[in-house]
Amino acid sequence: MNRRHFLQTAGAGSLALASGLTSCAPRYRNIAGHPMHRVPKLKLSLDRIVKETVGLRPFRASGPRIAKEALGNKTIVHNYGHGGSGWSLSWGTGNLARELVMTTGEKKVAVLGSGTVGLATARLLQEKGCEVTIYTKDLPPNVTSNLATGTWSPASRVCDPKVATPEFQAVWEAATRFSFRRFQFMLGLDDIAAWVDEYNVFPAKPINPSNPALGGEVYHLDGLVPKSQEINRRDHSFGADFVTWRSNMMFNIPSYLHHQMSTFIMLGGKLQVHEIKRLEDIDALPERCVVNCMGLGAKEIFNDAELTPVSGQLACLIPQSEVTYKLITKGANIIARKDGIYLGGNGLVGNWDTTPKREYTQEWVDIIQQVMQEMRS
Template sequence: MNRRLFLKNTGVLTLAASAAACTPSAMRIAKKQVNILHSSRYLPKLRISMDRVIKETVGLRPYRTLGPRIEKEELGSKTLVHNYGHGGSGWSLSWGSAELAADLVISSGEKKVAVVGCGVIGLTTARMLQFRGYDVTIYTKEMAPNITSSKATGTWSPSHRLIDKENISPEFFEKFKRAHTTSFRTYQNLLGLGDYVVWTDSYSVRNEPRLEQDHDVDESDEKYAFMNVLPQTVALKKDEHPFKADYVYRSTSMVFNIPSLLKLYTDDFLRFGGKVKIQEFKSLEDFDALAEKCVVNCTGIGAKQITNDECLTPISGQLAFLIPQNYVDYRINTRGAYTINRKDGMIVGGTHNMGSWNTTPSKEDTEKMVMAIKNVADQMYT
């Protein structure tokens, strides 16, 4: 076919196609497709049952009644910077906390720095120091997946089990504000790079009106206006969702695909010349033996033993991983459990045991959480 004939034919075809696209029935179909894509009325059904459980984990949130410890102390010949105690908010606040800790390292004047701990706090601190030109070695007892950071849900929850409300001080407020702002901005810069970070809708499915969120700071107070970075939660009408419940609310937030992010941070750290050494520290005195004069302590709940910090206590949390459903791109929370869709599983969670050091998963807890979600899932579209 010569070029002119080809153009003529394709032109005719295109005109014919666009004429067809404008017929009333085609427009109705197109409108319906747009509605399906953008509506919460047509959500894919969750496949939830005990025989789909592939893994269970229990992680220890490093909860500190005074809030995260990000401060400097001189210890003999060493400068010690602490960055631990982020409770249920460590993933959310990691980058901002890393920035605060890196600022404290600057005043030590050292260029070679030891970071102890290779969880999300240690890795982001190490990367932040590399951004500023430091030569960093991470010393750690364990790495992913045998760390708390690997056992987290991975959602934006910057003030969850973070501080005892009575201990909120102006100093805490300033650090929190900066950590929140820096972290949120950093996560937006990770959007679009694969699916390390994604925005997801979450449906709160209840038989009673919405209870206040489980946050440690009073977000309705005007001074916390900087936390208003998420779209407003909306109450859905009956015909706007597929759930069988009296009250359904939709909110939108970020999900962190944890295994990929930990790998990304580790790979980047090594690519920029960082080194990782496996080593356990029993007490602060053990830090003395390190070659580096400046040490950043990012040991999470491990800091309890190393520093004897009386304000630090574990809050254990169990997760059940079900076979991933990659086409499900929304979350559910209901009384007693929530789901989160990640690449490595459809995760069901919802336990908080203050003071528990027990990391053995309980079948009973898994069953309770899975059944709570199954009740909601089975009644979709009924």
């Protein structure tokens, strides 16, 4: 075989091989040019559940309390009662609380609580040159913030729109925009925040998919996360007739809380495990300005009759590397994080019980299994 014949033969073989590889590659668009959503199935069974938890969301019908009041010779700045929106609003309401602290002229500040709201508030105060000490009953992971789903949902059970004032909506919008900007700075940093695909999968179009009574979004801001798009049945893997998709932000809670705590300490913050049980305990603190980020702990201490728990159970599946999406369907939802795939779907107003109930987990497994079984190859 001469050199020219060899090169011609090898070239033809390479083209044939490339053609074969291309034909075997997954297709991401159908023949009409529409994007295809090929979603990997979830491996789902009760024996893959490795953890069940119940978290209590601190809900106030009128919305989070962001206010300043005097307590003897101290100033108390309140920042609590975020409902299901604490993670998303933490930076924004922390900024509003910081603005109130700045009016006092104090540079030594106490923050009560080491959940996501307390940590964000403490970090923001450090950025203004404050010496901050966090006083907390427990440390992560033994805080309510560790038991959240961890997705961008700034208006989930944030208030009762029948009670909240128009002025509160303006406060919420300012907090939401500030928080969103801060989370953008954290993208790409140790996977503590990331964009994921979010699917709504229903047999038919829901009458009110964002019903606040079911934990849906009370308010909405255009221009932050992309709008949901309905997907034609031929363009997705699900067996349901109504499917929507959008990109949304997700927080990997263990790494996020670790990052926040580590950064706070690195910048000179002080931390004391010290339970606050009554107003006298606050009065005994050396700081003259105190930011209350205690969540439900504020109910009894500050006699807040409006504050009530909304319990939410989660069941954690073993992580599955190819499953990286969030899915919402009637009666259940899943969100895939680095530390596990979480199933949930309930919110019990006024319930203080933090004991997981296996029947809820079984119901969610059954619902999601049905969705997976109806998926097309």
